[in-house]
Amino acid sequence: MRASVAAASVLLLAGCSISVPRPATTAAPSSSPKATASAAAPAIPRGRAPAETFDVDTRQLRLSRGADRPLPVTIWYPDADAGRFPVILFSHGLTGSPDDYAGLLEHWASAGFVVAAPTYPHTSRGAERIEPLDVINQPADATYVLTEVLKLDRRAGDTLRGRLATDRLAAAGHSAGGITTIGLFSVARDERLDAGVVLAGSALGVGLGFVGPPAPLLFVHGQRDSVVSYASGKAAYDSVPWPKAFLTLPNGDHGESLRRGSQAFDMVAESTLDFWRWSLYGDPDAKRRLPKDAQSAGLGRLDDNLG
Numbered sequence: 507m508r509a510s511v512a513a514a515s516v517l518l519l520a521g522c523s524i525s526v527p528r529p530a531t532t533a534a535p536s537s538s539p540k541a542t543a544s545a546a547a548p549a550i551p552r553g554r555a556p557a558e559t560f561d562v563d564t565r566q567l568r569l570s571r572g573a574d575r576p577l578p579v580t581i582w583y584p585d586a587d588a589g590r591f592p593v594i595l596f597s598h599g600l601t602g603s604p605d606d607y608a609g610l611l612e613h614w615a616s617a618g619f620v621v622a623a624p625t626y627p628h629t630s631r632g633a634e635r636i637e638p639l640d641v642i643n644q645p646a647d648a649t650y651v652l653t654e655v656l657k658l659d660r661r662a663g664d665t666l667r668g669r670l671a672t673d674r675l676a677a678a679g680h681s682a683g684g685i686t687t688i689g690l691f692s693v694a695r696d697e698r699l700d701a702g703v704v705l706a707g708s709a710l711g712v713g714l715g716f717v718g719p720p721a722p723l724l725f726v727h728g729q730r731d732s733v734v735s736y737a738s739g740k741a742a743y744d745s746v747p748w749p750k751a752f753l754t755l756p757n758g759d760h761g762e763s764l765r766r767g768s769q770a771f772d773m774v775a776e777s778t779l780d781f782w783r784w785s786l787y788g789d790p791d792a793k794r795r796l797p798k799d800a801q802s803a804g805l806g807r808l809d810d811n812l813g
Contacts, residue, residue: 555783555792556618560584565665567658569624571650575643577624579651580604582615583666589618592674592786595652595690596623597683599706599761600638601631607680609766613775619782620670622655624648629682644686645694648677652696674786678703678778680764681734685710688742691723692716701785703778706731706760708738709745720748722812724781726774728758752809753777753800773802784812 567579584591596611598604604611604623611621626647627633628640652675659670675698679687684707690696692709695718704725723746727739736754743752755763755770763770777799783792793812800808 552788553790555787555789556589559616560586560618562612562615563665567622567655569651569654571647575627575647577627577647577651579622579624579655581620581622581655581666582608582611583620583669584615584618586669590669590671591618591620592671592676592782593620593622593652593655594782594786595648595655595675595677596621597644597648597677597679597686598623598626598630599679599681599683600629600641601636602680602683603631607764609771610764610775610778614779614782617779617783619786620655620666622651624651638682641682641685642689644682645689645696648686648690649694649696652677652698671786675699676701676703676782676786678705679707680705680761681707684708684734684739691718691721701782703781704739704742705764705774706734706739707742708734709742710738714742714745716746716748722749722751722781722785724751724753724778726753726755726763726778728755728760728763730758731760733760749812751781751796751812754807754809755805756807757805769803770805773799773805776802777806777808 562582563585565581567581569577569579571577603625611623615621624647626644628635628637656670656672658664658666659672661667677687677690677699684704687702687704688707688709690699691702692715697718699721701721702723706727725739725743727736729736743750758770762768763774765771777796780792780795780799783789797808797810800806
């Protein structure tokens, strides 16, 4: 990375969190073959997202990608008797943790998604040392975590055995986690991913240049964001060559809308959820609802180029 980009990354990442209250080491996969669902249980048919709201369970998974890269993972998943659910890999912001986003991630899980959120070793709250530029290593961490989580679908006796739609995968993240997510569709492309959501993120640190098979992306950004500029998020969006949408929050800052109870939380939660329902379940009704979701209470507007 050039020195100028590195310096800019430090400045940009110096406040990227929102504020709210090991098995054997294996190498990151060198390639990302498209996963296929095993035959233990049928997936919910494409074209229709679940109509019910599920209770949500959580569990912890302790992973490590090398001695210096412990990656504990929190998983939110539907408490359901049957069915396979799409998997979303979520990346937290600088000095944040998965629990900071529990309201949003639980909301997704309650609608029929499994959400796996790693705690990154050098950008999370409570880390022994905070290294903002370590975000450039996080796409590889995310790919490794996704691979390990998908193994649970075939692990005898595991709670998630036969419960993962391993052919319906996505990534999302906030701030530094948004940068990580962009990396997964560009410089460190994980071709298993079918869709992504970037919350207050940009391409700084990973660069532009989206590659691989088309994957619809939804960007969400506040125009009053003083940490990751609205312009930088829009520049990343403009470079996406695939179906895409940009949800603008005219009064939004860097992370307030991601806190349950905030004015815009419900709007962001429903907009992102309907995007998942469309992109991972193929539900056309969810896609049609997106513009209305975004305009809820006049809190947002959607630029829709999803096709």
